[in-house]
Amino acid sequence: MQFSNRRRKLLSNPQNELYGHCLQFYSQSPTENISLAEFETFAVERLKLLKTVENLGVSYVKTTEQYQKKLFNELLNLNFPYKTEADDRKDQNGLTEFEKRRKDHISHFILRLAYCQTEDLRRWFIQQEMDLFRYRFSDLPARYKTEFLHRNNLQYDTLSLEEKKALSDKLINSSYGISGTMVVEQDFYKVPFQDALDLVRSRKVFLKGGYAYIPHQDIISIVLNDFRTRLSKALALTARSLPAVQSDERLQPLLNHLSHAYVGQDYSIQKNIGKISLEQIDPLSGKSFPLCMRQLHKSLRDSHHLRHGGRMQYGLFLKGIGLTLDQALQFWRSEFVKGKVDADKFDKQYAYNVRHMFGKEGKRTDYTPYSCMKVILSNAPSQGDFHGCPFRHSDPELLKQKLQSYKLSPSGIAQILDLVKGMHYQLACQKYFEMTHGVEDSGFSLNHPNQYFIESQKLLGGGGGGGGGGGVREVKREPETPQRGQNQNAATAKTSSAPKTQALSAQDAAEMEDLDTLFMDE
Numbered sequence: 001m002q003f004s005n006r007r008r009k010l011l012s013n014p015q016n017e018l019y020g021h022c023l024q025f026y027s028q029s030p031t032e033n034i035s036l037a038e039f040e041t042f043a044v045e046r047l048k049l050l051k052t053v054e055n056l057g058v059s060y061v062k063t064t065e066q067y068q069k070k071l072f073n074e075l076l077n078l079n080f081p082y083k084t085e086a087d088d089r090k091d092q093n094g095l096t097e098f099e100k101r102r103k104d105h106i107s108h109f110i111l112r113l114a115y116c117q118t119e120d121l122r123r124w125f126i127q128q129e130m131d132l133f134r135y136r137f138s139d140l141p142a143r144y145k146t147e148f149l150h151r152n153n154l155q156y157d158t159l160s161l162e163e164k165k166a167l168s169d170k171l172i173n174s175s176y177g178i179s180g181t182m183v184v185e186q187d188f189y190k191v192p193f194q195d196a197l198d199l200v201r202s203r204k205v206f207l208k209g210g211y212a213y214i215p216h217q218d219i220i221s222i223v224l225n226d227f228r229t230r231l232s233k234a235l236a237l238t239a240r241s242l243p244a245v246q247s248d249e250r251l252q253p254l255l256n257h258l259s260h261a262y263v264g265q266d267y268s269i270q271k272n273i274g275k276i277s278l279e280q281i282d283p284l285s286g287k288s289f290p291l292c293m294r295q296l297h298k299s300l301r302d303s304h305h306l307r308h309g310g311r312m313q314y315g316l317f318l319k320g321i322g323l324t325l326d327q328a329l330q331f332w333r334s335e336f337v338k339g340k341v342d343a344d345k346f347d348k349q350y351a352y353n354v355r356h357m358f359g360k361e362g363k364r365t366d367y368t369p370y371s372c373m374k375v376i377l378s379n380a381p382s383q384g385d386f387h388g389c390p391f392r393h394s395d396p397e398l399l400k401q402k403l404q405s406y407k408l409s410p411s412g413i414a415q416i417l418d419l420v421k422g423m424h425y426q427l428a429c430q431k432y433f434e435m436t437h438g439v440e441d442s443g444f445s446l447n448h449p450n451q452y453f454i455e456s457q458k459l460l461g462g463g464g465g466g467g468g469g470g471g472v473r474e475v476k477r478e479p480e481t482p483q484r485g486q487n488q489n490a491a492t493a494k495t496s497s498a499p500k501t502q503a504l505s506a507q508d509a510a511e512m513e514d515l516d517t518l519f520m521d522e
């Protein structure tokens, strides 16, 4: 093969050799040293890319121009590789194509570490990586597809000319857009039919004796199957070596955060703190709370108690929409004393927990409300729990009944249940948002229960920052409630010196060891 001088010079560098093709099969792990900052940036940006892949995959048919255009733009925005020819010229963001390929390579391996930990995470990661790979491979010109196969030693059994001639009619009839001349000129691959289920399902391939006969133009089906098998094995292997990685105290919290991460704001700073009254919570729960919080609120009102998982999830959400510490104490106390907990017991057992949530006790961590990913992927509810994500954790039949009781249309419910079946829980929630707010397109990509609340308030005219109840603009303030009980003085004295945790990783680590254990009492 002839290379131009420029290209020969570029490829003489071993690292550039590794990134000589715009697409990777990720069979070689990176060996260079990178900074922690780069590690985190690469990981977060790939996560953003994969989230976009997930959202687009549900909103558009994957072969449509719209899907491809939007995915292409996201690759461009996030500085992932998109050119077939590599060069060392910098783009408007100051990056060369090689640097982008390096980022593609390294970021994939970082997310492997974060997403190998559970079956759910692995499944999600494989699905998004496959969709991304499909788009990028299909977009390649034929010459680059062949080059990719050679580079990665992907050799599939081809039919001889005699075999093709013997099967010519059948190949023409069962393969889309194939003529007699093409049968002779094009390679046809013979693979076990289970390796090409996409084509079998859509009846686009000739089947005989348990084999599928695939024209070169549809080779993506087998390449993708190979990609999935390799990635799945690699994730299982990575999971085995995870204890070694997790013993690195710099990486462990970061990887944990990534696997629970959502991309976007963390809602730890409440712009409208104190601009919501306790009376507004009931109407707001019906109009602007996502289903997870609506369920928790109802359960609290019905049974006057929530177990620790529910208190954490709901308590931090309320903090995120603007409840002050005093309001939160009043809210939880007034509800609990209606049940089996008297005021004294509340002050002794639960008030400390609420203050802790606001960073006024213990390590003074200013805890952030849980993102959807965190709710969906960690601490699944068990019998008697009401926390979690109803789209992920409820029995589909119960979910259906709940949606019916909220008077959602049968077709809307069917769409939501379809999304749930496809494990697109956040998209199901977004559909629930659209239906309950009477809009065609929510216009945002849901990552966080507090984001749901803010978007709802924007639509309903409540300002979106925590204040207002479904269009309620005037906000009534509760009278200041003095803190009661034995921890009051200690809490007040400690408040001023509260250090604010900066790094995501440190915060995650603190949450793991601190808040969870504090909330263990029932």
Ligand code: SF4
Pocket: 290, 291, 292, 293, 371, 372, 375, 376, 388, 389, 390, 391, 392, 425, 426, 429, 447, 448, 449, 452
């Ligand atoms: Fe709550 Fe997010 Fe689940 Fe919606 S998708 S119910 S906001 S956890």
